[in-house]
Amino acid sequence: MPDLLIELFSEEIPARMQKRAGEDLQKLVTNGLVEAGLTYGSAAVFTTPRRLTLALGDMLAASPRQVEERKGPKADAPEKAIEGFLRGAGLTRDQLEERDTPKGKILFAKIEKPGRPAAEIVAEVLEQTIRNFPWPKSMRWGTGSLKWVRPLHSILCVISDEAGAEVVPLTIDGIAAGNTTRGHRFLAPAEIEVSGFEDYQDKLSRAFVVLDPAARADTIWHDATNMAFAAGLEVVEDAGLLAEVAGLVEYPVVLMGRIGEDFLGLPPEVLQTSMKEHQKFFSVRNPKSGQIERFVTVANRTTADEGATILTGNEKVLGARLSDAKFFWDNDLRTVTSGAGMETWVKALENVTFHNKLGTQAELIDRMATLSRELAPLVGADADEAEQAARVAKADLSSEMVYEFPELQGLMGSYYARKAGMSDAVADAAKDHYAPLGPSDDVPTAPVSIAVALAEKIDKLTGFWAIDEKPTGSKDPFALRRAALGVIRILLENDVSLSLNDVLGQSAEIVGDRDAGRADIADIRGFIHDRLKVYLRDLGIRHDVIDACIAMDGSEDLTLLVKRARALSETLKTDDGENLIQGFKRANNILSQAEEADGVEYSFGADPKFAETDAEKDLFAALDKAEAKITSAMAAQDFSTAMAAMAELRGPIDAFFEAVQVNADNPTVRRNRLNLLSRIRTICSAVADLTKLDG
Amino acid sequence: MSDAAQKPRSFQEIILALQSYWARQGCAILQPYDMEVGAGTFHPATTLRSLGTQPWAAAYVQPSRRPTDGRYGENPNRLQHYYQYQVLIKPSPPNLQELYLGSLEAIGIDMALHDIRFVEDDWESPTLGAWGLGWEVWCDGMEVSQFTYFQQVGGHDCHPVSGELTYGLERLAMYVLGVDHVMDMPFNSPNAPIPLTYGDVFKQTEEEFARWNFDTANTEVLLDQFNEAEAHCQFILEQPAEDPKTGKRIVMAHPAYDQCIKASHIFNLLDARGVISVTERQAYIGRVRALAKQCADAFVQTRAGGWTPDAESAA
Secondary structure: OOEEEEEEEEOOOOHHHHHHHHHHHHHHHHHHHHHOOOOOOEEEEEEEOOEEEEEEEOOOOEOOOEEEEEEEEEOOOOHHHHHHHHHHHOOOHHHOEEEEEOOEEEEEEEEEEOOOEHHHHHHHHHHHHHHOOOOOOOEOOOOOOOOEOOOEEEEEEEEEEOOEEEEOOOEEOOEEOEOEEEOOOOOOOOEEEOOOHHHHHHHHHHOOOOOOHHHHHHHHHHHHHHHHHHOOOEEOOOHHHHHHHHOOOOOOEEEEEEOOHHHOOOOHHHHHHHHHHHHOOEEEEOOOOOOEEEEEEEEOOOOOOOOHHHHHHHHHHHHHHHHHHHHHHHHHHHHHOOOOOOHHHHHHHHHOEEEOOOEEHHHHHHHHHHHHHHHHHHHOOOHHHHHHHHHHHOHHHHOHHHHHOHHHOOHHHHHHHHHOOOOHHHHHHHHHOOOOOOOOOOOOOOHHHHHHHHHHHHHHHHHHHHOOOOOEOOEOOOOHHHHHHHHHHHHHHOOOOOOHHHHHHHHHHHHOOEOOEOOOHHHHHHHHHHHHHHHHHHOOOOHHHHHHHHOOOOOOOHHHHHHHHHHHHHHHHOHHHHHHHHHHHHHHHHHHHHHHHHOOOOOOOOOHHHOOOHHHHHHHHHHHHHHHHHHHHHHOOOHHHHHHHHHOOHHHHHHHHHHOOOOOOOHHHHHHHHHHHHHHHHHHHOOOOHHHOOO | OOOOOOOOOOHHHHHHHHHHHHHHOOOEEOOOOOOOOOOHHHOHHHHOOOOOOOOEEEEEEEEEEOHHHOOOOOOOOOOOEEEEEEEEEEOOOOOHHHHHHHHHHHOOOOOOOOOEEEEEOOEEEOOOOEEEEEEEEEEOOEEEEEEEEEEEEOOEEOOOOOEEEEEEHHHHHHHHHOOOOHHHOEOOOOOOOOOOEHHHHHHHHHHHHHHHHHHHOOHHHHHHHHHHHHHHHHHHHHOOOEOOOOOOEOOOHHHHHHHHHHHHHHHHHHHHOOOOOHHHHHHHHHHHHHHHHHHHHHHOOOOOOOOOHHHHHHO
């Protein structure tokens, strides 16, 4: 069976888009082919800065012939009806088949759709793929109207088998598909003719193109670690950078360079950030001292001088960058070690707007300081320390280093706070209070950091609520969803119990009346609960389970709420738990219907003496036992025990419904049984609002 | 390649090499625009000529001013006044990358010894209402040029698309000449009877302008000038297309655009004086962008911008 090779050759594709583009190419082409009946055996996709390549193995040479059977009118139907049927099927009368059926002789038509050659289908699918490719950003060039990530230069599209290779006939906006590509931009720029995937890969590899991004990354990492090891050093791991650099080169050549002596005293994060963000260098560390001493850069070519010129150039560029950084660091240190410490910077923030409706950064700091003080006792922090930490946490926004490297905010603050003589807890809070920034980012764990990090996020929520800038739809310009998730994770991961209502209330008080008046705390709590649902769903807890727990008292304490939800979720996974819910719902339904019909509420007065059957008596006993257990467990906030006790009711409840007709003829017995059902409802509802559960 | 040149020895030789290279590629070698601009893109030969359907190919040096970057001539790499070399070709030719690489060879960068990379860098000018996709070009890890395919300018889709190249001349020249401090760079030949360094030419002005930009420029005067330029630009554009004196159709896109450039530079000065708050900043940028858009609207109503009487009557 034939193989298919496609290469889309363009000007340099941004590194961050390559992986996804490869996946999209594979998905769009293979989906299109399979939909048209062209199945294949294997698929492989490769990307380099200049090409997207897809190779399919064992593809059908043509789509299979399809036969469609169509039922027509009766054989003795009027001539007109038969003619119409023949027209629709594109057949003549003698091609129809007569079949005996219970309804008499009926005409059947067999319509054959011939298979189509692969090349025809591939041409259509590839054109669709190119025209509708989901690049995150695409562009036009020259006089054309085709859109691609950068100008598309050539399309290689070849179907090959033992007999040879055939170019798929296809022209898109003046670019005709062919059987040629080019090698490395500088090392082998000539045109290369290829006959199939193996030939393509071989020739490219001789033309200094390593097609497979994983192979490029492996080479880079392997050579870099070896080179560092030989010098007694180690490369600082950075998977993101490795993938990016592998996407910047077709022929990676690893070079290790030196960092000027003058710069070795800079904080390692400054060195790392400057080298990574601006230069895409890996940092190379001395394992003994932990200091960054060298760097690794990856060139896209070999040279006659073995990279000497390239390395000198890179060292020089780095030197210029780092002398800027050192200049900032020295200036900043001079400021913080002067008498005023970080106060100068905090003062400067009086002139920096946080948001025009929420005041300056200095005002924000005041609010955070007040709120951190309030939060401190709830999270086990010293109130004075928490307040001080909040006051200096954002001071580094005035520093020269953070002006130049905004991504170092917080981290520089903690360096400077230490240099200014503040406690470790205060210094750490500067670094930690922005966290967590992403879903996989660590949350702060030190009490002072927790207080300031919470204050920062809660103030943000109440503040933006008070000016009516809540997120809508996909718009969340102030990252309030992230702030809410931050609050959730900080509380849960540190097992902090506090009342959201109280804390939001304090914060709303501190923020005061703004454009939209006072922040609506209930609304914010609902927003946080919504984020919590998303967060817990990712942890495998169903949204209805969370709803069942949110409906309970105390749900403004997220830690408690989640403990309840976890316990309920676990219970529902057991056979007893799941069936108990069915039993509960049955009881609740019967009860609700009876209450509605009778216009009364059956709430108490169930008496074992009216019990007629053993199952009924057993249920009385089981409820007494469960109630005692649940009450004491709930008092101790031991949800697992409470729910286990609840799940134990499954047997007696099932047996009860098996044996007993609730709506008995005897009104006394009926009332007693309804009151018994009411006990089930009451006891179970102490654990969670089970009516909110699905199914 | 035939363009491989012997290594230049001075700043001006590099400029001359670029001029002659792009002249050989068929570009009109223009002269700098005679107004203060923040970047070569502001030259009407780029901003306005990237609009409309008329083909275009131009290259020029443009003195550029970034008042906030002034360092009194002390920083080895930062200047408040510097030179950009700008190339704009419309429609972008299919071999623009190769043409560009040829220009590096022309200034003495040996492709066989250096590592040239095209690294994603999308260009956006909020003040011009313009954006494009492209790269910053790296030579051994140093950004030596910006390479952009214009997609939109002044709110108008570019059709055809222009290819724009911008070289930061000082930085590029320092690299080629192996100089660490910009002020030490030979401006003319070191063997000239009167050899001049970049510092001999610009140290004095960097000092003077840094003081003026940061501390002396009268912000009240500047604020008035900004408002005047804005009003003036709008006044020009409000005039009817037909000139009452000559009876000809004369849409005054360029005079209006001069006022837009003026407003933009005054805004930069105000920014350097630190009197524009973060929120005001956005508002000012929006005002300049509104002017740029109106100028773009006007330019496409000129013959140079592709307007024809036929198109008019057809519409």
